Amino acid sequence: MKEMIYQTVCPGCNMGCGLYIREDDEGALAVDFMKSSSANLGKLCRFGMKLPHHYSKATSMVDGKEVSVEDAVQAASDRLKGANVTMLGVGNTTNEESLAFSKIADTLGTVVNTGMGVYSQLPAECHPTVGVGITLDDIESASRIALFVDPYVQYPLLVRRILAAKKNGASVVSVGWKDLHLADENMYIDPDLYESELGLDSESVIIADVHPNTDPGWVKRMLNLALKTGAKILFMKPFVNATGVDLLCKGTGQKGIPEIMDGINEGSIKTLVTLDSDPIELMPDGDAVAATLKKLDKLIVISSRDGPVNKIASIVIATEPLYAKAGGFMNVEGQVLNNSGESTTGIDAMSTLSQNLGGEAMDYQNLHNNVLESIVQKYTKPKYKELVCEVLDIGPVEEKKGNLIYLFNPFMWFDQPDDNDFVMVNMNMVKTLGLSKGGMIALTSDAGTVNMRYKVEDMPDGLILTAKKLPVATGWTTMVSTEAV
Numbered sequence: 443m444k445e446m447i448y449q450t451v452c453p454g455c456n457m458g459c460g461l462y463i464r465e466d467d468e469g470a471l472a473v474d475f476m477k478s479s480s481a482n483l484g485k486l487c488r489f490g491m492k493l494p495h496h497y498s499k500a501t502s503m504v505d506g507k508e509v510s511v512e513d514a515v516q517a518a519s520d521r522l523k524g525a526n527v528t529m530l531g532v533g534n535t536t537n538e539e540s541l542a543f544s545k546i547a548d549t550l551g552t553v554v555n556t557g558m559g560v561y562s563q564l565p566a567e568c569h570p571t572v573g574v575g576i577t578l579d580d581i582e583s584a585s586r587i588a589l590f591v592d593p594y595v596q597y598p599l600l601v602r603r604i605l606a607a608k609k610n611g612a613s614v615v616s617v618g619w620k621d622l623h624l625a626d627e628n629m630y631i632d633p634d635l636y637e638s639e640l641g642l643d644s645e646s647v648i649i650a651d652v653h654p655n656t657d658p659g660w661v662k663r664m665l666n667l668a669l670k671t672g673a674k675i676l677f678m679k680p681f682v683n684a685t686g687v688d689l690l691c692k693g694t695g696q697k698g699i700p701e702i703m704d705g706i707n708e709g710s711i712k713t714l715v716t717l718d719s720d721p722i723e724l725m726p727d728g729d730a731v732a733a734t735l736k737k738l739d740k741l742i743v744i745s746s747r748d749g750p751v752n753k754i755a756s757i758v759i760a761t762e763p764l765y766a767k768a769g770g771f772m773n774v775e776g777q778v779l780n781n782s783g784e785s786t787t788g789i790d791a792m793s794t795l796s797q798n799l800g801g802e803a804m805d806y807q808n809l810h811n812n813v814l815e816s817i818v819q820k821y822t823k824p825k826y827k828e829l830v831c832e833v834l835d836i837g838p839v840e841e842k843k844g845n846l847i848y849l850f851n852p853f854m855w856f857d858q859p860d861d862n863d864f865v866m867v868n869m870n871m872v873k874t875l876g877l878s879k880g881g882m883i884a885l886t887s888d889a890g891t892v893n894m895r896y897k898v899e900d901m902p903d904g905l906i907l908t909a910k911k912l913p914v915a916t917g918w919t920t921m922v923s924t925e926a927v
């Protein structure tokens with residue numbers, strides 16, 4: 443049996459965990475560990491281990507009919523000529539494809555939106571600090587770590603780094619939604635007290651994150667905390683190349699996905715082109731997003747995967763699986779990690795599209811050189827001043843109501859099934875509602891009711907956490923009424 447072995451990077455988040463994908467001659471995939479990978483030393487989380495499920499192959503389509511990739515490119519070229527186009531690329535593909543996409547945007551007189559609306563709310567001098575983080579090794583040498591994410595659920599291979607830091611003498615304080623076992627202290631305090639109570643200084647590291655649904659006020663608060671305490675700060679991101687795509691797009695197109703959805707609903711956006719970015723998967727309420735996308739005149743999807751957006755797109759330009767692509771990714775610490783794959787189907791399709799639209803021809807080598815020149819350079823992080831910020835208020839909560847909060851994680855960003863089929867509540871909620879052992883909790887919002895199993899965690903009153911997308915959610919936080927069933 444002939445087998446192909448690809449060296450690649452897990453697309454689950456921008457830790458950039460290296461691995462091998464083995465593909466047999468029938469297309470069956472298996473994951474192998476890559477001990478030489480600097481980010482993860484061969485370790486993978488549950489999402490990384492389940493990667494074969496993630497790589498569903500896309501099929502080129504025009505108006506619901508299967509076609510060749512060439513015909514899909516031709517149809518896309520015809521429909522994009524003269525159109526007022528909005529483009530979205532969150533960083534789920536290589537630097538080289540992202541750059542090709544951005545050159546098409548130039549030709550069309552538009553920009554690539556990275557979906558991270560938070561950047562548009564931040565002064566430009568803050569972007570490098572949010573964009574490229576500290577090295578993962580810096581975490582291990584910190585004397586104190588303040589966690590504003592749940593690494594177990596959201597960025598699992600971070601746990602290894604934090605445990606290494608603890609072994610080196612670091613203390614860990616968690617300021618998340620629920621108690622974390624690896625933290626020495628779990629604090630639920632007023633954000634105004636962070637500076638005085640968290641014990642941070644220049645030997646400390648703050649770990650937070652940004653994603654398409656992040657509250658800008660929260661990011662400003664994190665930046666202020668780093669500024670005032672002198673602590674280093676690392677913003678994790680959910681997409682393998684979120685860092686690279688941000689640098690390549692240089693802050694030109696930072697419309698968030700919610701803003702793009704608003705534009706479609708208001709009628710100001712009629713044509714959307716996406717590059718490996720499925721808004722139905724990326725937004726909390728997939729059904730509402732699908733209904734919005736159906737209002738577009740033209741929805742053109744360039745994708746290596748068969749996501750839900752492919753099913754409603756007018757045109758799908760299918761590219762090769764991510765692991766087979768020539769090119770690389772920039773992880774959260776600014777390292778460029780290259781695939782061993784040599785396939786350029788996606789780049790070739792975008793080159794033809796570009797030429798058909800009056801732009802330049804593109805080839806992999808030129809794009810690759812261009813990537814090296816534009817983003818692999820010495821990073822300078824300009825100083826920024828204290829920022830004025832308001833943080834989204836999520837409380838107080840009435841009795842028998844709860845704030846359902848998405849604990850975003852790799853499975854959620856790609857809408858993939860996971861074993862986490864429960865919500866997390868605290869003991870007070872169990873008692874107030876009279877939840878029985880092995881029973882369920884009914885959650886009701888304007889979007890309907892869902893019955894869920896529950897797990898008890900140490901966490902503040904009034905919160906219900908979910909690591910799985912739920913049909914009752916209308917945003918990353920949703921007020922729900924609760925009942926025992």
Ligand code: SF4
Nearest residue numbers: 452454459487490599
């Ligand atoms: S931590 Fe992130 S990059 Fe690493 S295996 Fe898990 S999902 Fe993939």
